[in-house]
Amino acid sequence: MSDDFEDVLHAVGPRLRALRRHRGMTLADLAVTTGVSESTLSRLESGQRRASLELLLRLAREYDVPLDDLVGAPRTGDPRIHLAPIHRFGMTFVPLSRRAGGTQAYKMIIPGGEGHVEPDRKTHEGFEWLYVLNGRLRLLLGERDLVLPPGEAAEFDTTLPHWLGSADGRAIELLILFGQHGQRAHLRVRTS
Structure with missing residues (x-):
């Protein structure tokens, strides 16, 4: 060998x-x-x-x-990434990272809808950072009821009861960074 x-x-x-x-x-x-x-x-x-x-x-x-x-198999010569969407809770999650463990990255799509959806707040271990790409996100977090337009971001401990949905019935696209073990997103800015 x-x-x-x-x-x-x-x-x-x-x-x-x-x-x-x-x-x-x-x-x-x-x-x-x-x-x-x-x-x-x-x-x-x-x-x-x-x-x-x-x-x-x-x-x-x-x-x-x-x-x-x-x-640890060596990568083949094909540089394309084949993303397999995950459908849960009526939403679509497209994994953007393939690294085992640690912080995971997703594109999340919440479809638009005609009817009123009753918020069902969930809790789970972890820490989440999100950025709104398109649409108006309604974020229920603990006792807060927030609306985030495109370009806004939020970061929270997912052990707080939370719910994500459309603020106006239209579809929403988000970028999500999720750390299952409570890792927070850290931004470092270089100064010259």
Whole structure:
């Protein structure tokens, strides 16, 4: 086998361990959710066992990452990004980042509608930053009721009850940065 191929194989275990730790999971947690024994997971992470396709597929599904990201497969020559929209809660989320863990980026589309939608405020772990591209966003955040026009941004802890919807019944497009473990967006400006 070539040295490059061996390097890729040896990097799988440490990559799996780093991803699990970044997600704040123990081997016991991962064993429960994947059905793979703790000892097998430990041997995979330490490099004492090579991962089978079956094990890698289970881990990729659990971490919600492409299999290529788990094994560190080299990118092919195709520079195009194939975005697969996710449809949830009547909205469309287009993932803009493919990095496992950490802050995730999405384009979010809230469709327009004729009828009145009763806000159903949700809470979950994390921190969210959003920027309105098009439309007028109604953001209910705790006791606040805000309307954000295009060009405005908001940032909030998602453990506060919140709801996003149209302020005027028209479609809205947003950019969203979401940190599942509470990471906040930080902007750094260079001065010359």
